Amino acid sequence: NREWHLVSRPVGWPKPEDFALVEAELPTPGEGQVLVRNVYVSVDPYMRGRMSAAKSYVAPYELGKPMQGGAVGEVVASNAEGIAVGDHVLHFFGWREYAVVDAKNAVKVDPDAAPLSTYLGVLGMTGLTAYAGLLRTAAFKEGDAVFVSGAAGAVGSQVGQIAKLKGASRVIGSAGSDEKVRLLVDEYGFDAAFNYKEGPVGEQLRAAAPDGVDVYFDNVGGDHLEAAIGSLNRDGRIAICGAISVYNNTEPAPGPKNLARLIQTRGRIEGFLVGDHYDLQPQFVQEVGPWVASGKLKYRETVVEGIDNNLEAFLGVLRGDNTGKMIVKL
Ligand code: NDP
DSSP states (O other): OEEEEEOSOOSSSOOGGGEEEEEOOOOOOOTTEEEEEEEEEEOOTTHHHHTSOSOOSSOOOOBTSBOOBOEEEEEEEEOSTTOOTTOEEEESBOSBSEEEEEGGGOEEEOTTTSOGGGGGTTTSHHHHHHHHIIIIISOOOTTOEEEESSTTBHHHHHHHHHHHHTTOSEEEEEESSHHHHHHHHHTSOOSEEEETTSSOHHHHHHHHOTTOEEEEEESSOHHHHHHHHHTEEEEEEEEEOOOGGGTTOSSOOOOOSOTTHHHHHTOEEEEOOGGGGGGGHHHHHHHHHHHHHHTSSOOOEEEEESGGGHHHHHHHHHHTOOSBEEEEEO
8 A cells, every 4th residue: 555745845846855655554444434445536736735834724734644635436445334345435535545534524426427537627626616716706697708727727627618608708718838728719619718838928818808808717826817907807806716826936926016907997806715615516516517428518637547656647737737637547
């Protein structure tokens, strides 16, 4: 049973030496617990935050202990009522091959209803993030023009498509390669998209959204946020979901220089955390599940194989190696 430990807190970009793949004993489940063989393990940008000691909404990873994260696996031993050997569960002990999980922290998932990996992505945490952030935090309504950054990633690709399916007047996305930009327009139905590495974001956004944007869903921060404020329409709303462009910074990044535009536009900027919106989960599954099943809402996954490559997969998310949800298959 191998598991990944954090051995030192990264400064700037995480380095392989900050981590160790450790051989550990196979744990035995106690009363009310199950032993799970992980099948799919999630790697997510927020994990970078847990590698730092700074106080946040979730505790830092402990040094010399296994890291955590979303995972889906098969129950191989059960000491808990209601969960049997052979069941599949979603839980929070990724970054390892086997996990002992309290039954109350394991959610049964059905591999016949949807592919197991989707419970980590399009039908899981990143999907709900897109849904809640767009519909609740940004208060999206039919006819809005929507801009989303990180648009070829797990959250971003779903934000753009949900906006389209719900009657956005125009959906614009930004991503870090021409191939991703093509995918947004050709496959996901975005009205316009641009490669943020090819020129100033502000200029590219103005060209892609000549009539401005009503909603900006921010996955990136930095110059993307400044550009969106610059293109914000009257009563525009900005949902701050993430700021991946600054996660590896060692100094705080300067903020947008044009906040006074919020006065003129009566604009609103609001951060949100998916964990506060699980009351929307049933509605999310009911509405988005059929779109995924029918292919109306498309998704990609970048699947990396093997526990040895768990760290590389995580670093890949920070570099932009992924299209759609990055997942490790054990
Ligand atoms: P993604 O699948 O979008 O993967 C991250 C992507 O970020 C990469 O593929 C890369 O794509 C892009 N990226 C990396 N560096 C930069 C940069 N400097 N500038 C612009 N883009 C960059 O991850 P998720 O969908 O899981 O997460 C997206 C965002 O949402 C993250 O910021 C994450 O922290 C946040 N999040 C917030 C939640 C909340 O509750 N608030 C919950 C879940 C996620 P590219 O090739 O386009 O550069």
